[in-house]
Amino acid sequence: METRGIEQMFDFQRLPNDRFILLLLLLYSPVGVCLMLLRIFIGVHVFLVSCALPDSIVRRFIVRIMCSVLGLHVQQNSPRLRDKTARLYICNHVTHFDHNIINLLTSCNTPLLEGPVGFLCWARGFMELGQGVQSRAELTETLRRYCSSPAALPLLLFPEEDTTNGRNGLLKFSSWPFAVSDTIQPVALLVKRPFIAVVITFKTSSVIHC
Structure with a gap:
């Protein structure tokens, strides 16, 4: 069996080593710059639409279409395995936008465990826990009380924490x-990253009852 080191789980350089691919990337760069400016313009509108429309299947559909223009094409596999009564989603952590991507498919809240609170927390799509949550035990109890509320949206947590x-x-x-x-x-x-777009596949497994 092949042994995999932890260094294989991280990408330490963004550009490929192949000189031919680097040449193609250089030739593509003028088009890439124009595409980047266009996507920044569209990205601002995605943010405004997300803020203006209430959380619903309509908003998720519109934002999902707009994100496809940004190169974020989201696919969901095995939707029948998703239990709509589940109060907690446990997910692997690939990018800093994982919670935004999953929110395109289903309504859920991701608590902000560290980082700036206030407007930046809200703009990034995180749920602010408020003041007073200092220890891990207090955090667990706060989130457990949140999940016990029937009207609350499911929680999304990343146990890898990186x-x-x-x-x-x-x-x-x-x-x-x-x-x-x-x-x-x-x-x-x-996450699959072709030459231009980023394709994120959303998979669900059978629900676990503890």
Whole structure:
């Protein structure tokens, strides 16, 4: 059996080593710059639409179409395996936009565990926990009370607590997210990066009852 090191789980350089591909990338760069400016313009409109429309299947459909123009084409595999009664989604962590991508498919909240609060927290699509949550035990209890509310949206947590390339393995999961809810929906994210677009495949596994 081939042994995989932890260094294979991370990409330490963005550009390929192949000189021919680098030449093609250089020739493509003028088109890429124009496309980048266009996508920045469209991205601002995606943000405005997300803020203006209430959370619904209509908003998710519109934003999903607009994100496809941005190169974020989202596909969902095995939708029948998703349990709509699940209160907690557990997912691997590939990019810093994983929670935004999953929100295009289903309504859920991702708590902000670290980083700036206030407007930046809201603009990035995170749920602010407020002041007073200092220890991991308090965090677990706060999120458990949140999940116990019938009107609350499901939670989305990333037990890896850091991003990897998602191709060669997973970081060791933290155990505390599994104490938040008795019903857990495992989710797997697979990111493919062709020459231009980024394709993210959303997979669900059977629900786990603890």
